[in-house]
Amino acid sequence: MNQAMSAAPALGRQERRPRRRGLAPLEPVSARTRVALGVGFFVLFFVVWAFFTLGGFVSPTFLASPITMAREGWLLFTEFGFLHDIGMTVWRVLGGFVMAAVVAVPLGIAMGAHKGVEAFLEPFVSFCRYLPASAFIPLLILWAGLGELQKLLVIFIGSVFQIILMVAVTVGNARKDLVEAAYTLGASSSGIVRRVLIPGAAPDIAETLRLVLGWAWTYVIVAELIGSASGIGHMITDSQALLNTGQIIFGIIVIGLIGLVSDVLFKAVNRRLFAWSAL
Template structure:
């Protein structure tokens, strides 16, 4: 019942580009860190909800039924069956969404920010400083690559039975 109620809203919201909200967020939150956090939230939360719901829904039915047979309640099913079963995939979803979130931050900085790598790139464009623009792009890529590597390593450590 909850899924049937939320699914249309989540499906609609996931097609809304986070960057389209930036002008509105600048009006509401100003130019700063809150605006960037709101862009990340808008861009990531609906994707996460949808992908986690699909992942949890793919839990083996026989495990859930066995837990019910053994007397587990709904909260126990969630805590002892659904979450442990889906945790490695949820961690992988979060790793993927981290990449999207990083993109949203840069877009927010490019469009409306007074600080950050995106802002530095925009300033460099105004000054025709292509070297600085290329440097900013390389830094973005390196930070993304390093954070992805660290997240993969953490997932491999946290879930050694899964190939990360």
Template sequence: MEATTAVPSAAPAAPAAMPPATAPRRRRGMAPLEPVSPRARWLLGLGFFVLFFAVWAAFTLGGFVPPTFLASPVTMVKEGYGLFTGFNFIHDIGMTVWRVVGGFVLAAIVAVPLGIAMGAYKPIEAFFEPFVSFCRYLPASAFIPLLILWAGIGEAQKLLVIFIGSVFQITLMVAVTVGGARRDLVEAAYTLGANSRGIVARVLIPGAAPGIAETLRLVLGWAWTYVIVAELIGSSSGIGHMITDSQALLNTGQIIFGIIVIGVIGLVSDFVFKFVNRRLFAWSTL
């Protein structure tokens, strides 16, 4: 007999595994915490200003609001040009900027070291914190009558108003920032042989530096409100002095122009602070 050999039939090939279908990610224009591009941020911010001035122009140029109560954008620009050409307004701007910078720098020189000490050492915090918290709620404008008695109506009085309005805010915010340092980093530094002074200098201060810079940026905006209050009383120069004189003449165009100048200077200083902070503390944005 002829031997037959069974040839095993080839098993059917298993179908190739198909990659799981992934749903395409949809673009979310208005989702919580969804970032926007820098270009879109600039356009949106500029768009608000355009809309604001358009509404303002519509109400004033359309006759809905009397010019005595609210000048139009065109009148405001004309009055602003007159301030620079006829009243040496650039001198008033320089005096106001000098007062803000002087009082704010004095407050930072005192408040930043004190806030670091309070955040790093709990006994120091227990000693100063009740007084600093108490003074933080006192309006700086309430001190103006006393400061006029103590320092007169010169530059010292205006610098002191800004100093009082800023120093307690900076102190407490810096103390909170330094006191919120990560405990594991502190313990690791102790393990590596650091002493108390080294902990403050090489762990707490570098870790809190971006937060301290952000605190200074925020409080600088508050300092602008204090300087205008200081210039409203007993001042012969400055943006606040110009606003007071314009109010007596019912010149709302000059008043609005002075307010806008303050906002522009504050916005520029804010951008400068942000730029410097990104350069100095690049790791904080990661």
């Protein structure tokens, strides 16, 4: 009798415990479910797009159908050398982004590690990061002409100040107890930066670079819209003049696919390099 009475509250507590549900707040989902949901959204998107365009609800002048977009994309590859345009755009993005990272990461580490450097640079960096990169295009054309350097500099300016500030914040948020422990063990100031701050912030710095790489793609299209003879942005400009919305949409989708692939690769590299950070 007593055992039954004591088991009743326990049973009640078990019944009140929330069950694990796939859509519950912060509840993780399996990798297979994540892929299925992601692919499912793309399928739904194309179904809705096809319904409105093939059903005649939207004029082809304003929005091409998926079938027209695919046909125009095939023509771009087979007759207009679009593969070369893709290669030029990817090269510009990577070139400008690497330039920005090489300059910004050391400056961001210095700002985050040394408050004097932060006080000296932070107002200027905060000021510059609000300036749109596209506003510099007229000056960059005067300084560097219409060649590749001008396009690389647009991406550089659009990325470098964002990376500096985000890296500085990441390094500045290091655990103070680890710094104090390193000092106690006899580490020097430079040793603190090399052995404590940089290793601790490295995973988040890599994540910052991954995010800013996505922003770099928006800058390269702006750079290619003016005074460019190649690239995805150049193709989009020419297609706009011809009212060819199929080619415009195909170019936009190609940019998204390249960005998605680069993002997945960046994540995979980060997980391999900093596997310990997920523990």
